[in-house]
Amino acid sequence: MSDKELTKTRRKGITNDYAIILIFLAIGLLLMLSFMPMLWMFMTSFKNKGEYFTYPPLFIPRSPDFSHFIRGLEIGGLKGIIDSFVVATCSTLVSLAVGSIAAYSLARFKIGGKHLAFWILSIRMMPPIASVLPLFLFYRFLGILDTYGALIITNTIFNIPYTVWMLKGFFEEMPEELDEAALVDGCGRFGAFYRIALPMVAPGLVATALFCFMFSWNEFLFAVILTRARVTPVTVVITGMIGGHEILWAEISAVASMASIPVIALSIFLQRYLVRGLTLGAVKG
Amino acid sequence: MKKMITGNRLIGFNIEKHMPLLFILPCILILLAVSVFPFIYSLLLSFNSWEMGSGLPRRFVAFANYGRLFTDLRFGNSILNMGKVLLFGVSLQFLIGLTLAMLLNRAFRARNLITTLFLLPMMIAPVVVGCNWKMIYNYTYGPLNHILRVLGLGEGVNWLGSMKVAMPAIIISDIWEWTPFMMIVLLAGLQTISVELYEAAKVDGASRWQVFWRITLPILKPIIIIAILIRAMDVFKLFDIVVLLTQGGPAGASETVSYYNYLTGFKYFNMGYAAAIAYFQLIVIIIVANIFLRFLQERKP
Numbered sequence: 401m402s403d404k405e406l407t408k409t410r411r412k413g414i415t416n417d418y419a420i421i422l423i424f425l426a427i428g429l430l431l432m433l434s435f436m437p438m439l440w441m442f443m444t445s446f447k448n449k450g451e452y453f454t455y456p457p458l459f460i461p462r463s464p465d466f467s468h469f470i471r472g473l474e475i476g477g478l479k480g481i482i483d484s485f486v487v488a489t490c491s492t493l494v495s496l497a498v499g500s501i502a503a504y505s506l507a508r509f510k511i512g513g514k515h516l517a518f519w520i521l522s523i524r525m526m527p528p529i530a531s532v533l534p535l536f537l538f539y540r541f542l543g544i545l546d547t548y549g550a551l552i553i554t555n556t557i558f559n560i561p562y563t564v565w566m567l568k569g570f571f572e573e574m575p576e577e578l579d580e581a582a583l584v585d586g587c588g589r590f591g592a593f594y595r596i597a598l599p600m601v602a603p604g605l606v607a608t609a610l611f612c613f614m615f616s617w618n619e620f621l622f623a624v625i626l627t628r629a630r631v632t633p634v635t636v637v638i639t640g641m642i643g644g645h646e647i648l649w650a651e652i653s654a655v656a657s658m659a660s661i662p663v664i665a666l667s668i669f670l671q672r673y674l675v676r677g678l679t680l681g682a683v684k685g
Numbered sequence: 686m687k688k689m690i691t692g693n694r695l696i697g698f699n700i701e702k703h704m705p706l707l708f709i710l711p712c713i714l715i716l717l718a719v720s721v722f723p724f725i726y727s728l729l730l731s732f733n734s735w736e737m738g739s740g741l742p743r744r745f746v747a748f749a750n751y752g753r754l755f756t757d758l759r760f761g762n763s764i765l766n767m768g769k770v771l772l773f774g775v776s777l778q779f780l781i782g783l784t785l786a787m788l789l790n791r792a793f794r795a796r797n798l799i800t801t802l803f804l805l806p807m808m809i810a811p812v813v814v815g816c817n818w819k820m821i822y823n824y825t826y827g828p829l830n831h832i833l834r835v836l837g838l839g840e841g842v843n844w845l846g847s848m849k850v851a852m853p854a855i856i857i858s859d860i861w862e863w864t865p866f867m868m869i870v871l872l873a874g875l876q877t878i879s880v881e882l883y884e885a886a887k888v889d890g891a892s893r894w895q896v897f898w899r900i901t902l903p904i905l906k907p908i909i910i911i912a913i914l915i916r917a918m919d920v921f922k923l924f925d926i927v928v929l930l931t932q933g934g935p936a937g938a939s940e941t942v943s944y945y946n947y948l949t950g951f952k953y954f955n956m957g958y959a960a961a962i963a964y965f966q967l968i969v970i971i972i973v974a975n976i977f978l979r980f981l982q983e984r985k986p
Contacts, residue, residue: 423788423791426784426788427785427788427789427799430781430785430788430803431799431802431803433861434802434803434805434806434861434864434865435802435805436828437806437814437817437818437820437821437861438805438806438809438817440817440820440821440828441813441816441817441820444820452820452826453826454826455825455826455831456831457826457827457828457831459828498711498712498715499712501708501709501711501712502708502709502711502712502713504708505705505706505708505709506709508705509705509708511705511706511708511709512709514982516709516713518978520712520713520716521978522971522974522978523716523720525918525970525974525977526720526967526970527921527922527943527963527966527967527970528922528924528943529922529924529943529946529947529963529966530727530946530963530964530966530967530970531720531723531724531963533727533730533946533950533956533959533960533963534723534724534726534727534730534960535719535723536950536951537726537730537956538722538723538726553719554719556715556719557715557716557719557720560712560715560716561716564712588704589704589705589708590704593708614808617810618809618810618811618812620810620811620812620924620925620928621922621924621925621943621947624928625947625951634810635810635812635925638812638813638816639812639815639928639929642816642819642929649820652816653816653820656810656812656813656816659810659813660809660810660813663808663809663810664805664808664809666808667801667804667805667808668801671797671800671801674804674869675869675870675872675873678866678869678870679870679911679912679915680915680981682911682915682977682980682981683870683873683874683908683911683912684873
């Protein structure tokens with residue numbers, strides 16, 4: 401290698417070093433921007449009233465006060481978290497039971513061709529506000545407004561198409577010979593589905609279930625329209641607290657932080673499936 | 686082997702043959718009952734005037750509710766606001782998301798962890814996002830105005846209380862919330878591009894810009910379109926952070942279509958008109974969704 405070439409590569413190495421530093425600086429800066437609002441809220445949950453109504457604003461509380469978490473739970477947070485959990489869990493289980501077998505049918509027997517599958521998916525794309533109006537009137541007629549049932553049904557309507565579509569993708573990736581072998585071995589169609597196919601897509605099943613849970617947990621529009629006082633999912637509780645006369649920021653932040661913990665844990669757990677789960681399988685991460 | 690399967694099918698002819706249909710029947714029945722039926726009902730409703738709570742009976746008004754859509758300035762304003770979110774929000778999400786994806790598209794330690802940390806804004810509940818930003822935007826005690834004052838950029842902005850800034854404030858929160866979506870989807874796309882392709886381009890003497898415009902973007906194109914379509918459909922649903930931050934105010938300056946629809950139906954109890962707005966939204970969504978599905982179909986041979 402000639403001298404000239406050597407300096408060239410060396411210089412290139414140096415610019416590369418600078419580039420790398422710049423890249424990580426940029427990543428760090430963006431990460432901070434992305435994190436700050438959440439961190440601000442989390443910090444606020446430890447602040448006393450004087451500390452969040454003060455100028456200049458205080459980032460780190462002087463004397464961290466953990467009591468807001470308890471207080472937040474007492475003034476509706478606990479009820480909210482329980483209600484959200486009940487609604488999300490029930491809706492997820494129903495969607496999974498109904499959706500998995502339907503997905504299997506679509507994937508294996510191509511029942512209804514593409515049109516049926518797309519029709520099911522299109523239901524998920526409905527704007528929620530457009531579907532909640534007739535549902536509201538329907539539930540009012542049945543007298544089930546402000547019950548778990550109403551919220552579970554509504555969430556399930558949106559979760560079933562999601563489950564069907566996601567699991568259809570997972571079933572299609574499974575080698576067909578396997579459930580054919582099961583049929584040969586004398587399992588019925590249901591046996592082939594239940595004993596062979598379902599365990600095969602277990603990771604996909606879990607991922608789909610957790611996504612459904614997360615959607616229902618974060619859901620707000622249905623919750624605020626279909627409930628009053630008896631059932632109060634956590635999103636409604638938080639909104640209600642903000643609408644009050646005196647905004648108890650510390651308690652609100654504490655409840656909101658607690659409501660975010662399960663979702664954050666799930667997203668770390670779901671990392672591998674995030675892209676697929678959030679694009680309805682259109683992009684496979 | 687094939688014969689044996691056919692034999693098996695013949696034995697259990699009756700039930701087994703209809704098994705696939707039986708499998709999917711519960712799903713179809715539930716969806717028909719709880720989604721299609723209400724939609725037909727609300728279609729009928731949209732041809733009626735029904736002011737729940739006013740005591741007036743429902744009466745048939747044919748297309749009057751739909752006609753009203755075209756003269757209702759408030760509705761027009763909400764459409765305009767949605768356009769702003771699409772134009773400024775989604776495009777900035779795309780640009781920042783693409784930048785981030787390109788930055789993160791390299792091997793380094795803790796990459797997975799950092800990528801996941803970036804995703805959190807979109808994973809937490811939109812209501813919580815609203816909470817976050819309500820504190821950030823607070824005129825007197827909020828950190829954002831504090832930063833502006835420290836930097837000497839005036840007395841601070843009345844983010845949520847001024848006609849001019851309320852909508853941009855909502856768009857900023859929306860960008861914050863959804864840029865991670867663009868990032869993760871585009872990152873997934875970037876990772877499908879093989880290193881050899883880049884190396885081949887380098888051997889041929891292509892500059893970075895050329896590589897970006899000639900290789901990266903064309904390969905990403907279908908994924909970009911899918912991501913933008915998904916976001917476009919989401920813009921129609923923009924509701925939660927509007928409730929938390931501005932409640933459509935001041936004076937309707939930050940009303941989105943979903944929020945206006947909500948007010949019409951559940952605050953003014955004008956059910957017929959609300960159903961008409963809902964149907965308008967539905968038609969637009971169906972158009973966007975169809976484009977989306979066509980792309981999906983092309984990608985899945």
